[in-house]
Each structure stands twice: as C-alpha cells, then as structure tokens.
Amino acid sequence: MAAVTEExxxxxxxxxxDGERGDVVALxxxxxxxxxDGHVAFSIEVDPRRGAALEPLRRAAEKAVEALPxxxxxxxxxxxxxxxxxxxxxxxxxxxxxxxAGGRGPVPGVRAIVAVASGKGGVGKSTVAVNLAMGLAxxxxxxxxxxxxxxxxxxxxxxxxxxxxxxxxxxxLEPMTNFGVKVMSMGFMVAEDTPMIWRGPMVMxxxxxxxxxxxxxxxxxxxxxxxxxxxxxxxxMAQQVPLSxxxxxxxxxxxxxxxARKGLNMFRKVDVPVLGIVENMSYFCCPNCxxxxxxxxxxxxxxxxxxxxxxxxxxxxxxxxIRETSDGGHPIVVAEPDGPHAKVFRALAARVWQKVSGEDxxxxxxxIVVR
Ligand code: ADP
Numbered sequence: 428m429a430a431v432t433e434e435x436x437x438x439x440x441x442x443x444x445d446g447e448r449g450d451v452v453a454l455x456x457x458x459x460x461x462x463x464d465g466h467v468a469f470s471i472e473v474d475p476r477r478g479a480a481l482e483p484l485r486r487a488a489e490k491a492v493e494a495l496p497x498x499x500x501x502x503x504x505x506x507x508x509x510x511x512x513x514x515x516x517x518x519x520x521x522x523x524x525x526x527x528a529g530g531r532g533p534v535p536g537v538r539a540i541v542a543v544a545s546g547k548g549g550v551g552k553s554t555v556a557v558n559l560a561m562g563l564a565x566x567x568x569x570x571x572x573x574x575x576x577x578x579x580x581x582x583x584x585x586x587x588x589x590x591x592x593x594x595x596x597x598x599x600l601e602p603m604t605n606f607g608v609k610v611m612s613m614g615f616m617v618a619e620d621t622p623m624i625w626r627g628p629m630v631m632x633x634x635x636x637x638x639x640x641x642x643x644x645x646x647x648x649x650x651x652x653x654x655x656x657x658x659x660x661x662x663x664m665a666q667q668v669p670l671s672x673x674x675x676x677x678x679x680x681x682x683x684x685x686x687a688r689k690g691l692n693m694f695r696k697v698d699v700p701v702l703g704i705v706e707n708m709s710y711f712c713c714p715n716c717x718x719x720x721x722x723x724x725x726x727x728x729x730x731x732x733x734x735x736x737x738x739x740x741x742x743x744x745x746x747x748x749i750r751e752t753s754d755g756g757h758p759i760v761v762a763e764p765d766g767p768h769a770k771v772f773r774a775l776a777a778r779v780w781q782k783v784s785g786e787d788x789x790x791x792x793x794x795i796v797v798r
Pocket of ligand 1: 744
C-alpha cells in the first residue's frame with residue numbers, strides 16, 4: 428500500500444473544525460506532524476483553558492487521519508498553545524481575537540488588502556507587487572507591503588530595507604519603512620540564505636502574525652506579495668486573508684497563461700474578486716534603437732483575460748531598467764518617477780484602487796456642480 432503523505436494528512440485534518448473559528452489546519456493548530464512507516468503523530472495546539480473541552484476534537488482528528496489509506500496508527504495530543512504562555516489581554520466584548528485565531532476578519536486600520544499572485548514563479552510577481560505599491564503611494568495613498576512569499580521573500584531586497592523590525596510592547600511589531608511605504612517580510616526575521624522548511628500550519632501562523640501582529644494602520648491599502656503557485660498553501664492563504672481583490676501577474680507565454688488561469692480559479696473558489704491580469708515582460712524595447720520586439724508573442728494575456736471574463740489591467744515591457752532598479756532596492760516607480768514605466772504602474776495603481784475602493788486614487792477634489 429502506498430505510504431500516506433503529509434499532504435493527505437493535512438487535508439484530512441482540514442475537515443476538522445474548531446467550532447465556528449474554522450478548521451484546525453487553517454487555524455494553525457496542528458504542529459509537530461511526524462509520519463513513519465504508516466504511524467502518524469501530531470499535536471493540536473490549544474489554549475490550555477480549553478483543553479478538556481477539546482477532547483472530542485482531538486478524537487475526531489485522530490479518526491479523520493486513521494481513515495486514510497496507508498495509516499496504521501494515529502496519536503494526537505493536545506498541547507498548550509505557545510502564545511498562551513503570556514497572558515493575553517482580554518479583548519473587549521465583541522472584539523475579534525488577535526493572532527492566528529483572527530481568521531478572515533478585517534485588519535484594524537487597513538482599508539483594503541490586495542493580493543498579487545501568479546500561477547508560477549519567476550514571472551515578475553514581486554516586481555509588479557513592489558511597483559504597484561510604490562505607484563499607489565505616488566498616487567497619494569498610504570501603503571503597506573506584506574511579503575507573504577515566505578519561501579522566497581524578496582521584499583527586503585526590492586525595497587532596499589535591511590535590519591530587524593522592532594516592537595514597542597514586545598508583541599506588536601513595527602513595520603519597516605522605505606520610500607514612505609511600510610513593509611513586513613519574513614526576510615527581516617531570518618538570514619536570506621537560511622533555508623526554511625515550513626509546514627502548512629506554520630505558514631499560516633507566520634502569515635497571520637505578519638498580518639495581525641504588525642502595527643499597519645492607518646493604511647489605505649496593503650499589497651500582499653503571495654507565494655507563487657496555486658497549491659494548498661496559496662489557497663489557504665487566499666482564504667485566510669481578508670482580501671478585497673487579487674491581481675494576477677502573467678508572462679505572455681501560453682504555458683504561463685495556463686497557470687494564470689489556475690490562479691484566477693483559485694481566487695474565485697474562495698470568493699475573492701479577481702481585479703484583473705497584468706502581463707509582465709510583455710514585449711522588449713530595445714534600449715538602443717527603441718525597436719519594440721515581441722519576444723514571447725505579445726497580446727496573449729489580453730486575449731486570455733477577455734476569454735476569462737476579467738480585466739486586462741496593464742502590460743509591462745521587459746526592460747533591463749526594471750530589473751536593475753527592483754533588484755537594486757529602488758523600484759522603477761521611485762527611481763524614475765517621470766519615466767514611462769512609472770506612468771504604467773501608476774495607472775495600474777489607480778485602476779486597482781478604483782476597483783477596490785470605488786474612488787479615484789488621485790484624490791481629485793470633488794467637482795462643484797452648479798445647477
Ligand atoms: P516572481 O516574484 O514572479 O518570482 P520576480 O519579481 O522576483 O518574480 O522577478 C524575477 C526576476 O525578473 C527579477 O530579477 C526581476 O528583477 C526580473 N523582472 C521582473 N519583471 C521584469 C521586467 N518587466 N523587466 C525586466 N526584468 C524583470
């Protein structure tokens with residue numbers, strides 16, 4: 428019989444709900460999962476005050492995993508949640524609990540949260556995310572960037588920020604700032620060359636912490652750089668972050684477009700509105716003669732967006748200046764604010780803001796109409 432995989436176990440555990448709060452995987456309650464020759468063990472992290480009441484949940488979790496083919500035995504233990512070691516302040520009546528239990532509730536002080544996603548890596552998702560954020564800021568909005576690409580965080584490099592975030596009260600982190608934009612990334616917490624192995628639940632609790640235990644507010648908009656791909660981790664993230672919408676980044680190659688379609692479907696599955704598709708590396712502008720070369724067959728994303736019933740938001744050329752600036756910590760929108768690329772990103776930013784807020788990003792003064 429085929430060996431049981433961690434993925435299968437987590438997906439079985441994903442059916443176990445802790446009451447109204449959500450499922451135990453998404454809530455980040457599962458830890459220490461070990462699988463050996465068909466024997467499975469894991470712990471369920473709970474608030475110690477709820478320990479006894481959660482015995483039925485523990486048994487249900489064991490049963491769900493026992494039912495999987497290839498499983499010989501299951502041991503689930505309830506362990507005290509790490510965060511419970513420090514007494515949590517009692518929230519006022521009706522308040523949403525902080526931390527991983529926060530689920531999809533709104534983030535206080537943040538008006539809109541927009542995900543930038545791609546079906547696969549290397550299409551320029553982070554480059555678009557950082558320049559979209561800078562474009563939103565250039566349009567007069569207060570902006571944050573949450574680097575949720577915890578497997579390969581690139582925001583420290585792309586925003587030119589190094590160092591560690593500080594905390595005033597030992598619990599809530601202050602975001603880092605550059606170019607007037609607030610930034611939080613796992614890259615600030617661990618050395619860039621430290622390989623990280625993240626289990627699904629750890630991913631979720633890291634993300635929830637970066638979302639909820641950071642003093643983001645007041646912000647008009649938080650741009651979330653999602654991890655590339657459309658697997659379970661991405662789906663859970665899309666589900667757990669209270670997103671106002673998602674922007675899908677794609678290159679013109681057909682194969683990437685197939686991936687883009689998966690991204691689109693993923694957000695639709697969790698009822699997050701897809702704001703549209705950005706075609707990156709859309710065409711190549713020769714820096715010497717200005718000739719426009721459509722290396723990858725330009726226009727595919729526009730057609731695909733039409734076919735999929737979503738908006739074609741922008742086309743970004745392949746330009747060495749875009750690479751050099753974002754990889755050098757000075758995204759093109761701030762490096763060349765009057766250049767053609769900044770214009771494209773600001774227009775993209777204006778459209779995104781218009782779609783999520785219903786208002787014009789350039790904050791035009793209200794027109795006085797005399798009747
Ligand atoms: P992803 O987040 O999709 O993995 P990145 O944003 O990290 O991709 O981009 C991958 C590489 O491609 C980076 O070195 C980036 O600077 C470069 N790049 C992205 N978009 C462009 C572009 N339009 N023109 C030139 N280089 C680009």
